[in-house]
Amino acid sequence: MSATAVDGVLAGTPQRVGRFRFWSTDQRWEWSDEAAAIYGYARGAQPSTELLLEHRHPDDRTLVTQVAAAMCTGEPFCARHRIIDTAGRVHHIIVVADRMLGEQGVLLGVTGYFVDVSDTLEENRQEILDGTLPELIESRAVIEQAKGVLMVVYGIKAEQAFRVLQWRSQETNIKLRALAQKLVTEILAMDGAPAAQRARFDHLLLTMHGGVVAAE
Structure with a gap:
């Protein structure tokens, strides 16, 4: 999935969306302030693989570990799992990632989005109940x-x-x-x-x- 395709999928959606980048060579992360906020961190907070794994939901540990491993391969992927933010709140997250390429097509890592669909799921659930x-x-x-x-x-x-x-x-x-x-x-x-x-x-x-x- 290309970055353009991802942008098209997410365009106009009301969910909280944060962007990230992950460099495979030195295991380095970057994320937007919106991505940091999803996890409960303030503007300028620095992410790491260890930090993100600390926020795994107990029932989704295996899935989140698989997502982290997929990051290292640089292959496009899409996955959904739960995280627990710094305040102890559970969030349903969709991770959409694509390869990040350098000159001459050299694989640098992955880039993508964290999409917090928690509010949407709750609204849909309530609509169904109502x-x-x-x-x-x-x-x-x-x-x-x-x-x-x-x-x-x-x-x-x-x-x-x-x-x-x-x-x-x-x-x-x-x-x-x-x-x-x-x-x-x-x-x-x-x-x-x-x-x-x-x-x-x-x-x-x-x-x-x-x-x-x-x-x-």
């Missing part, structure tokens, strides 16, 4: 209601009731939640003698998919 959790809770509730109806009507256990719902969902290609909602809605409107209700319920269980949107 968007899907209420729906999951609502879906779970109506399925539990439908199971309860089946348990009462047929005198069966919860697991058996769920299997009946699954069977009807698979047979009709209707989403489980939609069938459960239909069943609960219809049973609440049902009246009459117990025997008549049972017969109507049997019929409902076998025909309630009519008018319900099939699963995609």
Whole structure:
């Protein structure tokens, strides 16, 4: 991946991005003030391989060691791992690196970027929770209601009731939640003698998919 390509990938991104250079011959590092800030250091702090390894997340030690080794080979690479900054905060870091060449194509080391995607990951996680959790809770509730109806009507256990719902969902290609909602809605409107209700319920269980949107 060329430096131009890397710039294109990162252009316009809201993440914190810091640039670095690593010279293979004398194991020397340079990093931008933005890169230092990601690790929790002030402007002008000098990095080293040992310093960066000290910030490894305990669960990502092997991966970070591999990243450090890749630096020495001078081969382009991209990796994601976690670090712990000077304040003890965990950061999710993407490292994107390319070869740094001198005159006549002599390999000098690598140059690239540290991209802190921690905030983006948290925002995405929260968006997923905000968007899907209420729906999951609502879906779970109506399925539990439908199971309860089946348990009462047929005198069966919860697991058996769920299997009946699954069977009807698979047979009709209707989403489980939609069938459960239909069943609960219809049973609440049902009246009459117990025997008549049972017969109507049997019929409902076998025909309630009519008018319900099939699963995609």
